Amino acid sequence: MEIHVKALMKRLTQQELLAAAEAYFASIADPTVHLAKPFANVDDCPTLLANFSKLLRDGDFLPGHRVLEFGAAAAGPGGC
Secondary structure: OOOOHHHHHHHOOHHHHHHHHHHHHHOOOOOHHHHOOOOOOOOOHHHHHHHHHHHHHHOOOOOOOOOOOOOOOOOOHHHO
16 A cells, blocks of 8 residues: 555644554554564565665755654664
């Protein structure tokens, strides 16, 4: 399923977006696979890493912006 972020940001408030994310992750019975990403499934890894690289490329990040840490482990972006 493709998510159109800009359309969602125009239509929903920040509180609604956060509530939707909370509801989604609370509905996951076994989060083990999500916690092991991007390396949980060798077939998904290339796509996940390519999409993450697009986020970094197109994110228009500037000094002073706040950025959510996507990975807390040494192999995550913060360890790069």
